[in-house]
Amino acid sequence: MPNLLEVQGVTGGYSASHSVIKDVSFHIQPQEIVALIGLNGAGKSTTIKHILGLLEPTKGVISIDGKTFQTDPDTYRFSYGYIPESPIYYEELTLWEHIELAAMSHGLEHEVFVERAMPLLKEFRMEKMKDRFPQQFSKGMRQKLMIMMALLIQPRLYIVDEPILGLDPIGIRSLLSWLNRCKEQGAGILMSTHILATAEKYCDRFIIMHKGEIRAQGTLEELRRITGLSHHSLDDIYLHIVEDDSE
Structure with missing residues (x-):
């Protein structure tokens, strides 16, 4: 199945002289929800702004359905919905x-x-x-x-940035149920969130960012194999990766 969103080797930030994210690569396929997780300042929002076309990478390429913002900005913008x-x-x-x-x-x-x-x-x-x-x-x-x-x-791709903040429990349930329905109908969803228990329950794969770089990505089982933390929760795996890498 071809990738819906492709982020390939992206380095960038808010100025050409200072990179906030470095060599970031991942993809989103149709019919999956992928969580982008990391500490404040890890580079999640900067990555999302590059995907939205609000920032231009100094290196790398971002495409949605094979189109880039640089070559076809109108088609690109209409390819996603942003929360x-x-x-x-x-x-x-x-x-x-x-x-x-x-x-x-x-x-x-x-x-x-x-x-x-x-x-x-x-x-x-x-x-x-x-x-x-x-x-x-x-x-x-x-x-x-x-x-x-x-x-x-009803776009092909949803980019969702910390959507749960401020919502009541019924609102959270409505949002997650609706996103799951969109996924079943063929959409791909990238969701940045700090609520790891929710991410573990609803997301198919996880991208762990730290200090502007991707430190691990995959399904929960793949992350367990990578870290050696079999049977552990996403929260345990995330803390292990982040704390292990803290200076």
Whole structure:
């Protein structure tokens, strides 16, 4: 099966003179959820910004479905849905207008938009909020808005950055159930998270970043073999790798 997302030997950061990530390589296939895990400052957000096309690598190549941001930026941008860690919204637009804007920007017909939007509003318990403005929402509600905008467009690839922060338990369950459904329908999902127990339960593979580099990646069983920690949890394996490498 061809890779949906391919990150090959990427080195980069916020300036050409200082690399935050070094020689990062991994892939995402259709029908899998992959967790990107690491300490604060490990390089997760920088990696995601490179994938989104917000930063340009000094070395290496990133492609989605064989397209790169440099050669075909419009096709590349429409290939993914992004759920940011911190909600981004327009104060003058209601919830409904936000998701309608997402639909219009991706060329969805109005009937398709409504057909997709209503189940999302119901799933995330936001039906009564659809005509309200996001500044009236809690952080969790704003996060649900970001989630619904990404899920609405049904991209091939989801890039999800710390999505659980701010969500209540029901919201977390709704998000993870919906992402699992997207996976079963053929999507690939890259999810950055600090919640390792959740990652272990829902993700197929794991990428462990530390100090701007990938220190280990694979399924839980593969990570157990690499570290020699048979029968241990992802949390134990992660701490072993990170603490073993701490200066």
